[in-house]
Amino acid sequence: MKKPILVLLAVVAVATAAYFACYHFATRETRQMLGNADNMAWLRMEFGLTGEQAGAIAKLQADYEPRCMEMCDRIAKSGERLGMLLQKSTTMTPELEAAMREASQTQADCHAATLAQAFAISTHMAPEQAVRYRAMIAERIMPGTLRHDTAIHR
Amino acid sequence: MNDDPQLRELLKESLSDVQVPLRFGADVWQRIQARSEAPAKHGWARLFEPLFALLMRPAFAAVALLLAAGGGVAVASMRATDANEQARTALAERHVATLDPYARLMAMR
Numbered sequence: 001m002k003k004p005i006l007v008l009l010a011v012v013a014v015a016t017a018a019y020f021a022c023y024h025f026a027t028r029e030t031r032q033m034l035g036n037a038d039n040m041a042w043l044r045m046e047f048g049l050t051g052e053q054a055g056a057i058a059k060l061q062a063d064y065e066p067r068c069m070e071m072c073d074r075i076a077k078s079g080e081r082l083g084m085l086l087q088k089s090t091t092m093t094p095e096l097e098a099a100m101r102e103a104s105q106t107q108a109d110c111h112a113a114t115l116a117q118a119f120a121i122s123t124h125m126a127p128e129q130a131v132r133y134r135a136m137i138a139e140r141i142m143p144g145t146l147r148h149d150t151a152i153h154r
Numbered sequence: 155m156n157d158d159p160q161l162r163e164l165l166k167e168s169l170s171d172v173q174v175p176l177r178f179g180a181d182v183w184q185r186i187q188a189r190s191e192a193p194a195k196h197g198w199a200r201l202f203e204p205l206f207a208l209l210m211r212p213a214f215a216a217v218a219l220l221l222a223a224g225g226g227v228a229v230a231s232m233r234a235t236d237a238n239e240q241a242r243t244a245l246a247e248r249h250v251a252t253l254d255p256y257a258r259l260m261a262m263r
Contacts, residue, residue, distance in 0.1 A: 018226030
């Protein structure tokens with residue numbers, strides 16, 4: 001009676017060991033990328049960038065960072081102003097209308113800046129990867145805008 | 155359980171050339187009696203008996219181990235594919251947050 005139980009335990013142990021070893025090995029790369037604060041590793045792998053291309057994109061990203069922070073600030077301020085006016089208004093006022101226009105303008109400016117940066121980044125990619133990259137960004141910042149079937153990574 | 159004269163005769167005939175120990179017959183009956191008085195096996199033990207019998211054969215045990223390894227690898231591959239897909243989506247979102255201020259503010263919340 002003891003021997004078959006030992007064999008059964010060995011079967012369970014082998015299955016468990018195979019599962020964990022395979023899972024660990026198969027997810028190693030993505031886990032490493034997730035643990036790395038620098039997202040360039042993912043971009044390099046996903047869009048098959050060379051070292052030179054990745055370096056040029058990293059520089060573009062570093063230059064864009066202050067502009068992105070500035071836009072975040074603008075969004076926060078316009079949102080705050082709009083929220084405050086919405087709370088105290090009981091009718092549509094010119095002030096509220098102006099605040100809404102400003103919020104919409106801020107959103108349009110942010111989308112334009114994001115797309116401009118995405119276009120700039122895509123110039124450092126191979127043509128077919130650039131198309132995929134631009135589609136991925138457009139789909140994420142303006143979902144549903146691209147109706148045609150592109151092989152984008154979601 | 156009583157000694158069976160017919161069985162004793164049969165044993166004597168079939169083992170005519172073999173030198174059996176003096177208390178052979180008594181020992182055999184004792185073991186039969188002990189087995190018949192042993193508590194009945196649990197339901198689960200009876201259920202797994204055929205499986206245990208198979209596992210006692212080295213060829214089947216080896217096949218079971220191979221199947222276990224293959225099963226483990228197959229399940230891990232499926233789960234790893236899902237995990238990698240989720241991780242790639244998260245990484246794409248993270249990249250978008252470096253470009254899009256709205257995505258960044260959402261990520262910071």
